[in-house]
Amino acid sequence: MPYNDPHPAETRIISRRFHLANPASIETFLAHEGYQAFLKASKMTPDEVVNEVKKSNLRGRGGAGFPTGMKWGFLARNSPKPKYIVVNADESEPGTCKDRVLIEFDPHRLIEGILIAGIAGDAHRGWVYIRGEYRYLIDIMDKAIDEAYARGWLGKNIQGTGFDFELTTHSGAGAYECGEESALLESLEGKRGQPRIRPPFPAVSGAFQCPTILNNVETFCAVPDIILQGGDWYASLGVPKAGGTRLLCISGHVQKPGVYEVPIGFPMMKAINELAGGLFPGRKLKAVIPGGSSCPVLAAHECDLPMDYDSMAKAGTMLGSGGMVIMDDSTDMVKAALRIIKFYQHESCGWCIPCREGTLWLKKILTRLDDGIGVDSDIDLVGELAENMLGRTFCPLGDAAALPTISIVKKFRSEFEARLAHVQVPKGGNESLVRIHA
């Protein structure tokens, strides 16, 4: 599938090789500064690499936005155990498709980022944990790894630098939960994909109880340019405390959906109207999911803001994974809420009570509301149940389900009210309504 057309308003750094002919091949990569950052890093000490990344203000691109340099600095590098690199390519957040294009069009950039992380962490073994549904990407990644081994960019004594690194792919089995780093590690170890108790964090005890650097694909992909052009240069692209560019995955009711690379702090309305070609004629913006479906939605009037961590937090939402879902005035917000909760109910791993039971209950109420047989108390109940999940679950999946639900009910309450059955319901629920639904 060809990549969407580049847009002049983009700042293309990690996506700059996407439009070359045969972009995923090692020849194309090597012809365009490929592995030069690794060669440079191989002459640096681990601390120098970590410091460069710290200087870059790179923050994790998986969604949580934790400073990458700091995370690498936490690695228990003095441990006698082997150190590992794990790539989180379990891209499952609805609305997000950036890791997919990165692996599809520039897999060697990822390998290079992993190698540099290996130098930073004194690690010589790595895994790329790829979402099971991305079957074709596993093939692309495997091919890239094979090429790298064949050309001596992986394996023993890479290009005479004395640095060894072994890399393999590992397929997920279709669980959103495995995008959570500790559940990913459990799955990587062959266990049921359920999150671990933290601490210890992966930097101390990760894959197979060994110190592990675990980052998102996009995070690793940003590293080669940081090494080549310097952390200060990268930091200058973004805003204070958050450097560089990131990929926006714009989908929904826009004319040119696609993946666009912009600096952190890029205005949201500009992204919608210029990069993504604006809404369809005659349509008005209703709401935006700004960074994957686990972020609270923004109503149209809230969308005029720069996309950086602080501004988004001030607006009550998150930068998240970069998966923007644009909803115009044809959107039924009750259906949207139901669709989101259906996803989280399906993906709840069942480990802890509030998420396991809360998502199913919410799904049942929202299904009823959507069917037009909701009762007055349902709207408050939906909000309240989501609040009861918030902050009380074992891992962030419960919050991910609660946050968008709370925001949709709060911001689009009138749509829910319009769907009520408007029947007098005795205390304790209406038996007949329940029967209809069953």
Next chain:
Amino acid sequence: MVNLTIDGIAVQAAPGTLLIDAAKQAGIKIPAFCYYEGYSLQAACRMCLVEVEKFPKLQAACTLPVAEGMVVRTEGAPAVKARKTTLEFLLTNHPLDCPVCDPGGECELQDMVFRYGAGESRFTEVKHHVDEKQWSPVVYYDAPRCILCYRCIRVCDEGMGVNALGITNRGAFSEIVPNMGDHLNCDECGACIDICPVGALTSGTYRYQTRPWEMEHTGTICTHCSDGCKTTLGSRNGEIVRGNNRDSSGVNGEFLCIKGRYAFDFVQHEERLQSPLIRRNGKLEEASWAEAINLVAAKFGEAKGNTGVVGSVHTTNEENFYLRKLAMQGLGTPSVDHQRSGDVHTLLDALAGKENALAAVDDLYRAKAVLIVGADLSEQHPLLAFQVRANVRHHQAAVYTVTPGPVREDKTSAKAVRCAEANLLDGVRGLADELKSKGDLTILFGDAIKGQAVRDLVAFGDSLGIAVKYVCLVDYSNSRGAVDMGLVPGEGGLSIPQMLAATDLAALWVVGADPLAGGGLASKGAFVVVQDLFLTETAKRADVVLPSASAYEKSGTVTNGAGEVQRLVKAASVMGAKPDLEIFGLIARAMRIDVGRAQNEAIFEEIRKTVRGYNVPLPVIATGGAARTQPLNGRLGSIPDPSQVRSARDTLFTSGALGRYSKILKQVVEAPGALYEG
């Protein structure tokens, strides 16, 4: 020590202590479903969320280590609300069938709802239902009741070392499943049922039998193997309906195996003898107690010193002590014996004069190294195996196995050595260098080590230069007590094989044993008296059979394989059967022999005064505790022939004669005989 404040109380705790444990030490109980002391942490139920100052969100007390200056509120409004809403979530798909649910009345979910209450149900949707499943004859699973606390999975994997349970499906549709798919292949110990906080896992033998509050709960000692577990028998109108570890004060804590939990059913077996039998015209016919006792007294009066007496490994210390006295002093026969299953005599003799050289059950949990010689601990002594596993889990103890074939302990062992039964000591000697580096060692050995081999083993232990303790493994609940009470041939007395071979034996008195199971009695004219629960092979040959009560139908004391004395408490009654002690008393009275009162307390007092090592503190026994005997204050005078030491080598699912009358042991699908030799 770390100083913190919990609910306004200043608390000190060791660094690394979890908040929930620190609170418990201070007498504050933070509620939890998934947290269970001794097993891995889950943090899944979210019931233990508490307010901690400086933390923006509620914190799970089960995973949060204490920190200096921490200020915690466990019952503040936010925490209470969180618990209430979590319970509301839990009850959404819970069937709320408490009126018919087995644990109703002893259910942690009920207790929790009672405490934090979700008074009004706002859930009006259709509940998710899954049909109940039977996993084995003893375990049923009712998924809708399950709160997914994972306790069963952990107790099975970590506690039992079996790992028979796992999870299937996802989210609210998650279910506990046997890893075999539709059935269990495990120890059938039922630990998962006891640890289940709700009624999701129920006992195949007890479910829908009665309500917990309609039973009398009696903590007594299991009558099967020699580990001496305390089992709580729930009885209704004198009939046992349930066994579990409701009273977990025994040496076993919360452990029980299938025998302790389920194999009480021999008590109510339809073949139990309920009337004395006298042989008339070649056939055993029912008779009155008076008639039978008078006949026995008359015959014993004639036979006197030419009587062979075979004692039991299930009867109490008091009974064994009294039987020996009655036989030796009253009848004047030195021919007293019982089937020995471990060479305890040689061990005590070899260790004479040493201090702390005998390991108690608790020592297996604390030893730095454990050496298992010629025994399949998990099959023969499940509690000891459980203790060793817990030791490995909590203290990283080094375990060594020297056995003829693979055993479960191999999985967690530092080294597993295979050698034939005759060469076990060679295998042991090969471990000398490794063992020397351990702080202390506990050696357990089976019946293959007897006579000189025991002395060689002790010499090996002495050569290590570290503190070494020993356990001589024996078979049944009072095998050790029978040894200690001296049920062995006196000066010039006959052993069991000699009694059976003697052509002129006038009388044979068999109490709770089956010596004729393997062959006949040479003395065709011998008058045979049998006291037993069932018509055993020996009883079929008897002239008089007296129905006796099982260990669950009487009181007294027994001594477990590790030499700990514990009290039996009567939990059931079977019409017609009498405790053996009462029968001894009747016989003594009919024979006009006075060897003291046939009464438990009086005899135990005499035991304390006269039996080596039995001067144990009475309050410990009286309150249901385990008192360690100290029998190493001197060498033994004489040692009975070690060649007659022979273990029955029962497995988890066999238990000698009692096992043959336990229907539940026969129902489980796991093949008995999973011992290394089998």
